[in-house]
Amino acid sequence: MINRLKFLTIGLGHCGGKIADDFKKAAMDKKGMIMDVCAINTDGADLATHTNIPEDNKLLIGSGKGAAKNWEEGYEAALQNETNIKAFISRMLSPDVDIILLTLGEGGGTGSGVAPVVAETIKELGRTCVAIVTIPFETESVKSKVNAAVGIDMLYRSEGTNAIICIENDKLTAYYPDRLLTEAYEKVNEIAVSTFLNLIDLANLPSKADRIDESELKSIFKYPGFATLANFRTQANLVEDVAATLRRSWNGSLFAEINPASAAGVIFGIEGPTHLFTTTQVDAIRRTFHEILAGKDVMLGIYPSEHLRWASYIGILTGLDIPKKIHGLLDKAKTEYQQHEKTIEAKIRSKREGLGFSLKTSTVHEKLTRPTTHREFEKPFKSVPITEGIHFDLSREVPKVIRAIEQYKGETLTHEELINLIQNETDIEDEKSIAKVILELQNLGFLAEVRKNVYRIV
Structure with a gap:
């Protein structure tokens, strides 16, 4: 009797569980591959959909309601269930298993968060694994890209992971333009399984030339x-x-x-x-x-x-x-995350400032003076002492700031945003010096305080 290679596939999260389920079906249909499968998930309803995976081979961790597409929630769920995960994998991992496959989608919260913990558990059990991961579409959300970037980085650094095979979702459209998305996913899974199956077939096939075993x-x-x-x-x-x-x-x-x-x-x-x-x-x-x-x-x-x-x-x-695709993913995840954080910060500032509504009569301090000529820029200012032994020359710095903010004419900024703008556009770092400049710009008519600590560049 020929002893065929034996695989254990561990499906993590929604996507990983689906891949593992498809792997088992393909292995049963081919009847040339010994494939044990199991699944770990934070979503009980999703775990129940994998009909080719026996119920005893499923482990539910966390709240049972999913990981909110957040790698941190998946990671925390895995850490809190390390003992259960280790016992589960130990039971599934028979001594005759040759290759352990981890399957997961790197855009989700469960797969990206749970995989590094499972890889380390496999290492503690004296084995290593091969991860087969899907990379999010470029059009997916910043959260998916961040999940993938963090998840792949942790998995790559884990000593329990020997190899990472990346399935590029963006290629699905080119390869299967007229198929349903679910059918395209099944074709990808079929290709991955058939590669192993075909190599196993060749390893058992006689050849009069070179052969592999x-x-x-x-x-x-x-x-x-x-x-x-x-x-x-x-x-x-x-x-x-x-x-x-x-x-x-x-x-x-x-x-x-x-x-x-x-x-x-x-x-x-x-x-x-x-x-x-x-x-x-x-x-x-x-x-x-x-x-x-x-x-x-x-x-x-x-x-x-x-x-x-x-x-x-x-x-x-x-x-x-x-791969270049991974480098690109890391860059996009970082850029889009930083943009997202700036948007959130702006929303928080806006909320803190309120709607500007008051039943009391308010005086809008908006000093609109006549246009200032270039000659007036050159009039001497007094040196204002900032700290002992250090003097800040307004006559030299104010014209620089005027030129820097001219491109933002008509925009309304908070006091904090105005300080940041001046720091970014000029070499003035000290906030006390900037306060003097802001006051002088108001006197010259280049800034109007429309309400407390809110200015319009005019």
Whole structure:
């Protein structure tokens, strides 16, 4: 009896649970892969939808109502349930499990928050795991991007995670433009599962040329970093150059584009009709790997078969550098988060200032003077002592400030915003000095105090 590789897939959160559920279904349909699955979630209703996962293989943590799309809530729920999580995984993790897969969506609160805790738990149990994660669409909210950025960073740094495989959601539209979104997700999951299944099949398939075996497949994930799956199939009569098609196979997929030259380890199986594998073509394949991956751990299997009408390229690249998509995600998450924080701060300031309504008659201190000529800018000001031994020259600084604020003419600012504006646009840092400048700008008619501590630039 052939001892096939055994996988344990742990689905985390909504997306991860769905992937694990699909993995189990595909493995059962294929009947060539031994796949145990389980799921951990903070949402009880969502956990119940995974019908291919046995009820005993599900763990509910936290409130049972979800993580409010907030990685911190997912993380806290996992920390508070560390003991339960460890006992749960220990029960699921039989000694004959060869590869542990974590599946999750990095845009959600549960997956991004729970995954680092689960990875560390797996490490404590003396094992490591491979994470298969989905990257949010670029059009998703700032919260999703922040969840993903924080989650991937923690998962990447965890010693319990050997490899991270990124599924790029933005590619779904290009690959499946007319499919329902749920169908597109299922196709992605199917591709991921079929890559492992097809490699297992090849590892058990005899070949008169080079071949790979299951021990090599198991060992490929020992190289830490990012990883990608290649699963490319085409009609054999369309293949003119096997090596050229090979180069396209690892970036022509739904997984995040990578730099193959940065890989530490590669396992690849190429299958097709016999006429594709002349000595010249096989030499070109080997040269392609050598040119890109000289000095790296490359395991290659070549499987010619007389009656095949298609050619397939199936492989895994591990120990990769951080993909460009992840760098872009980190930058966008930071930028959009900072913009969001500024918006919130402005709302808080506005609320603090109130609506400006009063039943008492108020005097609007708005001093609109005649336009000031350039000659008046040059009139001497007295030096105002700020601190002992230090003098602030109004005659030198006020014209600078006038030029700096001219572009904001007509805008209304709070006292705090005006100080920040002057600090950002000039080299004046001291708030006492700025207070003197603001007073002089009012005297000259460049600032009007429309209500207490609120100014209009005129």
